[in-house]
Amino acid sequence: MQQVNGYHLPGVRFQPLTHKPYYFMFGGQVIGGAQIFYTDRATAPLTAINLYAFEALKQVAGSDLFAEAGKVGRGFGMFDKVNGTDAKRKVLQAGTPAVEIVTSWKQGDEAFRKQRKKYLLY
Numbered sequence: 001m002q003q004v005n006g007y008h009l010p011g012v013r014f015q016p017l018t019h020k021p022y023y024f025m026f027g028g029q030v031i032g033g034a035q036i037f038y039t040d041r042a043t044a045p046l047t048a049i050n051l052y053a054f055e056a057l058k059q060v061a062g063s064d065l066f067a068e069a070g071k072v073g074r075g076f077g078m079f080d081k082v083n084g085t086d087a088k089r090k091v092l093q094a095g096t097p098a099v100e101i102v103t104s105w106k107q108g109d110e111a112f113r114k115q116r117k118k119y120l121l122y
Contacts, residue, residue: 001034003056007099011044013037047083051098066093 004014017035021027034053038044057063066089069076080086091101 003060004034004052007052007056009045009049009052011038011040011042012049013039045102048098048102050079050082051088051092051101054092055098 001014001016014034014036017033018030019033020030036049054065057065066076076086076089079089083089088101092098
């Protein structure tokens, strides 16, 4: 948890979690993971959390989920749909740090927020 909490993402913190699924791939096995606690949902960077989580998993556990999925013929369709493009996955796969990817959105994000402001009701 040190790795993901070390990113100091606003509005969120991570706690270790173990779970024993009853079925599917890890049925009957105790597996570890992270539980996400939102301390301020308005500031939590939801899309960015995915990228930081993939990066942390690769750094801490040496597990490249994209490479592993590719080896067994699984696609990345849902990840790409959630992110609106395959571009984020491809630069993450290429080794671009999550912080650089997230920072690259800043200009477009600010322009979008400015443009949408007149449509907000609250």
